Amino acid sequence: MNNLITKPxxxxxxxxxxxxxxxxxxxDATAGNGHDTLALAKLVGLEGTVYAFDIQEIALQKTKTLLEQEGYISRCILILDSHNHMKEHIPYSQIEKISTVIFNLGYLPNEEKRITTTLETTLPAVKQALELIKVNGVVAITMYDGHPSGKAEKEGLLKFSKELPAKEYHAAxxxxxxxxxxxxxxxFITKKKSIANYDKSR
Ligand SMILES: C[S@@+](CC[C@H](N)C(=O)[O-])C[C@H]1O[C@@H](n2cnc3c(N)ncnc32)[C@H](O)[C@@H]1O
Known part of the structure; x- marks a missing residue:
């Protein structure tokens, strides 16, 4: 692939x-304006499914409009909820079958900067994402440390990622x-082997 190394x-x-x-x-754990949701929808094809979360209605509305305009809405499920509840929305049968979870952290561009991702919910969400992905699946996190809560979020996520057991994950x-x-x-965190320690009572 040419131009692999480009803007983050x-x-x-x-x-x-x-x-x-x-x-x-x-x-897509942070739908925002829908650009990542759209990119994922193209990659999964007609038979695939993208679950997209956001806590702001305006974000999901923007995502929905973009997906409708581009003709990809039918393969996307938009969920108005925090990503630290993602496991509650994903059918049990799909645990360890998800190939990718993407987090693009921070706030919605051109909207309320007060409403931003925080370590308090991002960290449990990333842990759930690691349970949900299949072996050789990946969790991708884009982090912005230009504002105080983004800095704390990045530091917390880096600490967590560095401490992941090397036998179970690669973290880059x-x-x-x-x-x-x-x-x-x-x-980027990839899963090397099944962890299968999720809540089997669901
Ligand atoms: C940088 S934007 C995402 C950009 C988006 N991926 C795109 O392609 O346009 C971050 C988004 O995270 C959302 N967000 C903040 N806290 C959240 C949470 N706890 N759960 C889900 N989304 C959250 C914000 O509302 C905002 O829309």
């Missing part, structure tokens, strides 16, 4: 495209070190 949000999607096949089930951290204006940084 595109770089993340470039890497994810290697993990997603037609018919896959994937999750990508930082574009020569760019201006604090570009986002990326974490």
């Amino acid at each position: 949000t595109e770089l993340s999607l470039n890497i994810l495209s290697e993990y997603i096949s037609k018919g896959d089930i994937v999750i 951290y990508i930082s574009l070190i020569n760019q201006k204006n604090q570009p986002p940084e990326l974490i």
Whole structure:
């Protein structure tokens, strides 16, 4: 692939495209304006499904409008809820069948900056995402540390990722070190073997 290393949000999607096949089930944990949801919808094809979460109605409305305009709405399920409840919305039969979960953290561009992702909910959401992905699936996180809560979120996620057991996961951290204006940084976590310690009572 040419231009693999590009701006972080595109770089993340470039890497994810290697993990997603037609018919896959994937999750966008932060729908926002819907750009990532749309990119995932294209990658999963007609038989695939994208679950997209956001806590703001305006974000899901923007995502819905974009998906309708582009003709991809029928393969997407939009959920107005925090991503730390994602397991409650995903059918039990799909646990460890999800190929990708993407988090693009921070706030909705051009909207209320007060409403932003925080470590308090992001960390449990990432833990759930790691339970949901299949072996060789990936969790991708785009982090912005230009604001105080983003800095704490990034530090917490890096600490968590570094401490993941190496027998079960590969965790990678990508930082574009020569760019201006604090570009986002990326974490990718892939699952090496089934953990199967999820709540079997569901
Ligand atoms: C940077 S934007 C996402 C950009 C989006 N992926 C796109 O392609 O346009 C971050 C989004 O996360 C949402 N968000 C904040 N806290 C959340 C939470 N706990 N659960 C789900 N979404 C959340 C915000 O409402 C915002 O829309």
